[in-house]
Amino acid sequence: MPKRLGIVHEIVPNATVVAQLVDQSFPDSVSHVTEVQEAARALGLKLIVFGIRTADDIDTAFASVSRQDVHALVVGPGGFHFSQRDQFVALAARHAIPTIYPFREFTLDGGLISYGNNLQIAFQWVAPTWVEF
Numbered sequence: 001m002p003k004r005l006g007i008v009h010e011i012v013p014n015a016t017v018v019a020q021l022v023d024q025s026f027p028d029s030v031s032h033v034t035e036v037q038e039a040a041r042a043l044g045l046k047l048i049v050f051g052i053r054t055a056d057d058i059d060t061a062f063a064s065v066s067r068q069d070v071h072a073l074v075v076g077p078g079g080f081h082f083s084q085r086d087q088f089v090a091l092a093a094r095h096a097i098p099t100i101y102p103f104r105e106f107t108l109d110g111g112l113i114s115y116g117n118n119l120q121i122a123f124q125w126v127a128p129t130w131v132e133f
Helices: 002-011 029-043 055-067 079-083 085-094 104-108 119-126
Strands: 017-023 046-052 072-075 099-101
Touching: 002 017, 002 029, 002 072, 002 099, 017 029, 017 055, 017 079, 029 046, 046 055, 055 085, 079 085, 085 099, 085 104
Parallel strands: 017 046, 017 072, 072 099
Antiparallel strands: none
16 A cells, blocks of 8 residues: 555645545555554645445545545545446546556456555465366
């Protein structure tokens, strides 16, 4: 997560306010928030954190992002976020806000940039050898 924040800072160097969208059903969310807060302080950025549990929370977060003059977004990992990637990508485009995503699939759906694990390869490492892709 801190690396994603650093990439956003490189892409939007004039950004002073960045939001992190956290999948609250994802077990590592709390540690990710702490790590990103520390990275934001080191980069001189104000970080606003939004906890996401439902599709309505995504809409609410993007509405708040617009009102609070957020310059870029960092979408955190998690199964719920992955399942709602079309909504994230559409809202980021509608609000014209640079957004970095945790997985390549977000960019395949039209998102700006991603940085994270390749889920297909990760699954292949842990899946039985009889599973074919």
